[in-house]
Amino acid sequence: MSDYRIERDSMGERQIPSTVYYGIQTLRAVENFPISGLKPLPTYVDACLLIKKATAIANGELGCIPPEISQAIVQATDEILQGNLRDQFVVDVYQAGAGTSHHMNINEVLANRALEILGDSKGNYQRVSPNDHVNYGQSTNDVIPTAIRIGGLLALAHTLYPALDQAIAALNEKAIAFQDVVKSGRTHLQDAVPVRLGESFRAWARILADHARRVKLAAEDLSVLGLGGSAAGTGLNTHPDYRFRVAELLSELIDQPLHSAPHLMAAMQSMAPFVAVSGTLRNLAQDMIKISHDLRLMDSGPKTGFKEIQLPPVQPGSSIMPGKYNPVMAEMISMVCFQVIGYDTAITLAAQAGQLELNVMMPLIAYDLIQSIEILGNAINALSEKCLQGIEAKEERCLAYAEGSLALVTALNPHIGYLNAAAVAKESLETGKSLRQIVLERGLMGEAELAQVLDLETMSLLPETGN
Template sequence: MSTRIETDGLGDIDVSNDVLWGAQTQRSLRYFSIGKERMPHEMIEAYAILKRACATANNASGRLSDKRRDLIFTVCDEIMSGMHNRMFPLHVWMTGSGTQFNMNVNEVIANRASQITGYALGSKEPLHPNDHVNMAQSTNDTFPSAMHIASALTVDRQLLPALARLRRTIEQKARQWKDIVKVGRTHLQDAVPITLGQEWCGYVGMLDEHITRLEQARDGLLPLALGGTALGTGVNTDQGFAKRACSEIARLTQLEFSSATNKFALQGAHDGLVHLSSTLRGLAGSLFKIANDLRLLACGPRAGIGEITLPTNEPGSSIMPGKINPTQAEALTMLCTQVMSNDVAVGMGGAGGMLDMNAYKPLMIHNIMQSLTLLHDGMENFRRFMIEGIVANEEHIKQQLDHSLVLVTALSPSIGYDRASQVAHHAVKNGLSPKQSALDLGFMTAEEYDNIADPTTMLSPNITP
């Protein structure tokens, strides 16, 4: 394979002629070939948006010519379209600042501009990766800004819509099943009547709260460190650069990104990203609970609770013919466990900032983007291949309700807690229905029991003062 010589501040290095990156990217590949994890592809788009916006801001100040601005525009648009994804090969496990990834972007833009204008790759003509593409920037302010952009865009474009679709589908089931009265359970034991719709309405409320929390976490990422350069002071920028660049990012993304008032905070720590990760962990916890509830309610189908039937998607066993497993619930709970684990890494990374810069940036964005991707894909599959196809086993639900002891609670206001307890224990000991137990004990007549122990009257406040 033919190579060319690329140069940086440390000297010369051979780079393959079939790639657009330069010396610093090549050095990173040489010295940080650790693991299989690559920088999240969302960071490629985020950086292209950022570089394009910086070119706009630098051109407006007169520091960058129209020709160079337009070349940066052209290449950034190509990158945003996915045209050069292969040119961003760097591993997550590199420098904690992400410097080489920033330079990877700078070098690809510069070399592609050389290619477009007929200059040799590596010539740094007509764009220099540092002097022009990285003008008024440092990795210390661009990388956290790109992390904010990538995360906020993914939450807005993917996670929130997927969550809203799941919530709507669950709400449809709740409405469909609003009149199916069933046994409610606490401590996995029979408790009082509830409708299947009310049970699912609880899931809707949980997801509603997470939509609000995610929107707040997304909005917490809109202030950007861009313009702070090395430490937050803004050295090597002009007075209006940060505001102009962030306004352009807002225009390009249709999200209200802005120049952060306190850039020292956003560069020394990444608390907004830690907050987002904790919000993702909370969502994962609720999804975990919902998935476990549904596979418990579907267990059996004949020797378990069996109140609902899950869709049949694939055989469940290589040895037991006809067995169907709750595989979508299993997949969702596994990925939720991974998301919760990712949050631990993000929290530790956020806490690891020392003095004026955090050096755990690639770790943090890798885990956040994996969590966002897993939650999006998991919710979409869970909705399409499980929730939409669930069927209520109404006859079985009614049989369970008729033979349970949940109606005993309704007796307490009339015969007292102690006598109602005797009814329950007597029924269990002698294999009786609650009604027959109450009659045997002589606590009430059949008519009195039927008037009081109606499950439909136990679905809401039922005591008249």
């Protein structure tokens, strides 16, 4: 058996290693784009394979390709979806515009595996063609934006949504556990009125729940498919029923509602759905950064910082200082979120860079959007499991800060007036006397009334929840 086979395209002949399942167009792309070493994300490959499975079934049912070839393509996609030949998708993320190189990589691998299933040899494209059979009625121009949609929906369902649910649950559990812990609030990084530690966690849970709602709302547009538009949105070389049947089949394959776009050209040209989803990820990322920074501040110390909470130590924190533990999970998620924000900027620039009937920057959008969803989901999941679920409250430290805060004077405003309250705070800061002592010495309030006004438990209640 020869070590290579000869394949031909419109540019000529090339030797292809006999062991590989990709073909001549993939080989040219590998040679042309040795850019980053980054290969297509597995979820993106899955999305492309699911599209090829649905299109093979539809084209077989509609009589557009022979039934045995349709069945062989479907079997090939199933085998790869189950884990076989995953190393055959080799085109760099930074490649030919629109994603033609990756698309042909998919088509060639499926064609060659289908040939084997039919008892033929790899490279015999007269029998099963990457273009005429695997890609029948399709174009890179409608397949790739559909793959971004399917990949995004899969990544959200399998990664980000479960991670957000877990984080929200962990924060709500801590909200209940810490509800009776009173701590000093802080605004401008200065002392503020007392709050409940539990309410801080409950607020974070609500913030994440609101973000989950926003992401899901934006993701609804991913269910509108331009598949069937072919090269420019006109549906050239497709069966009249093809686009509707493919949308129905894909809905079944990913167990999510999908439908064909009312205007295929619009669905193929505009990258707006991807920008919208990416924008919600950016928004989520900026709040996750804020939460992670809050966790680090509240855990700072142990002797010279706030140390109002204890984050679980998961690894030694220094190569030189023994016994040091750092808030590494919170640090990690900030870095991931910075990357997500960077990806969002790239997606926005790529989305506006299309011309006329095609956006050639789709390979970048595909990688950055799906990568954003997955790394953000994985990071939030790790934060929940390695950090949020194991947080402990330092109750005595929290109470000491709350009782020593000059911001308690705010509660005196309605009783002694703003100027008197400011004078009391100033004297307390200068002399070290407590607010209570100064108010009583100045005869501004009686002891019983003062005790009621400065009750930390009452002062830190939230009116919305009453607890």
